[in-house]
Amino acid sequence: MKHLLSTADLSKDEAVLLLDTAAQMAATQSREIKKLPTLRGRTVVNLFFEDSTRTRISFEAAAKRLSADVINFSAKGSSVSKGESLKDTALTLHAMGADAVVVRHWASGAPYQLAHGGWLDAAVLNAGDGTHMHPTQALLDAFTIRRHLVGLRGGAGQGVGADLAGLRVVIVGDVLHSRVARANVALLHTLGAEVTLVAPPTLVPVGVETWPCHVSYSLDETIDQVRPDAVMMLRVQRERMSGGAGAFFPSPREYTRYYGLDARRLARLPEHAIVMHPGPMNRGLEISAEAADSDRAVIVEQVANGVAVRMAALYLLMAGDTSAEGNTP
Numbered sequence: 001m002k003h004l005l006s007t008a009d010l011s012k013d014e015a016v017l018l019l020d021t022a023a024q025m026a027a028t029q030s031r032e033i034k035k036l037p038t039l040r041g042r043t044v045v046n047l048f049f050e051d052s053t054r055t056r057i058s059f060e061a062a063a064k065r066l067s068a069d070v071i072n073f074s075a076k077g078s079s080v081s082k083g084e085s086l087k088d089t090a091l092t093l094h095a096m097g098a099d100a101v102v103v104r105h106w107a108s109g110a111p112y113q114l115a116h117g118g119w120l121d122a123a124v125l126n127a128g129d130g131t132h133m134h135p136t137q138a139l140l141d142a143f144t145i146r147r148h149l150v151g152l153r154g155g156a157g158q159g160v161g162a163d164l165a166g167l168r169v170v171i172v173g174d175v176l177h178s179r180v181a182r183a184n185v186a187l188l189h190t191l192g193a194e195v196t197l198v199a200p201p202t203l204v205p206v207g208v209e210t211w212p213c214h215v216s217y218s219l220d221e222t223i224d225q226v227r228p229d230a231v232m233m234l235r236v237q238r239e240r241m242s243g244g245a246g247a248f249f250p251s252p253r254e255y256t257r258y259y260g261l262d263a264r265r266l267a268r269l270p271e272h273a274i275v276m277h278p279g280p281m282n283r284g285l286e287i288s289a290e291a292a293d294s295d296r297a298v299i300v301e302q303v304a305n306g307v308a309v310r311m312a313a314l315y316l317l318m319a320g321d322t323s324a325e326g327n328t329p
């Protein structure tokens, strides 16, 4: 594993290794060992061409907890706003000795261009590209599901090596624009979970029938028929909807009525089911305050788990050996 570009590239062994390593990282954090010396003298660049709160901050925290030097680069206020190309930006990072580049970009595929363009000799970690992929988000989601639910319906059991076999995950909302949905479908399938996407027909991508998941247009039917272990609500990405009055169809009111997670739907979920959201949330649109703040919601925990998962990704890509042995922090 030289780069982390897509969850679709991960084998089951690689995905489990990332989750197991994240569990070890989380254990060091809970033992108050805040800083590990592992990446001392190495440089991680956070290269963000799109806004971010959670991903940028947690990658920075993860790199610092591994003792790496961190350079934060935001396209706003940089020479990108003067028209500098991705190639020239990459050559600049190379000249500064970047060992890893964490990149978020509005264009799907930009991290692949960085990884394979021959401009950089650094590990590239995709922190979200367009509507395509968000691999560390999916890994932290799988990590959170594993912590709460593995062992419930069988699978490989708790702890080291556990996969998500037998678990049912329902992903609801704006699938069309969601890199989180794409990343999760690929990873959850690899880990053995059964995934159902629920969305209005206007927010389902063309070609979804080739994805390894079920598709439904009714949230109420899905709750009753699938009896999910985890429900992941997606943000409605209004900034990616272009056009006139029909840009958001169904209307926000219809969307909330048919696809929103509110107290009534929350009460119909199985008792053990957890509620997830990658953030940022549109409270009152895809999720009500009662659902977001309920004791079933693990949304804040997802954010906390993001640091351990990103420490694991940086460690495995930058500290060398990524075989199943010899990777303990």
Ligand code: CP
Residues within 6 Å of the ligand: 051, 052, 053, 054, 055, 056, 128, 137, 278, 279, 280
């Ligand atoms: N989930 C997520 O990617 O959030 P940010 O946009 O705040 O990084």
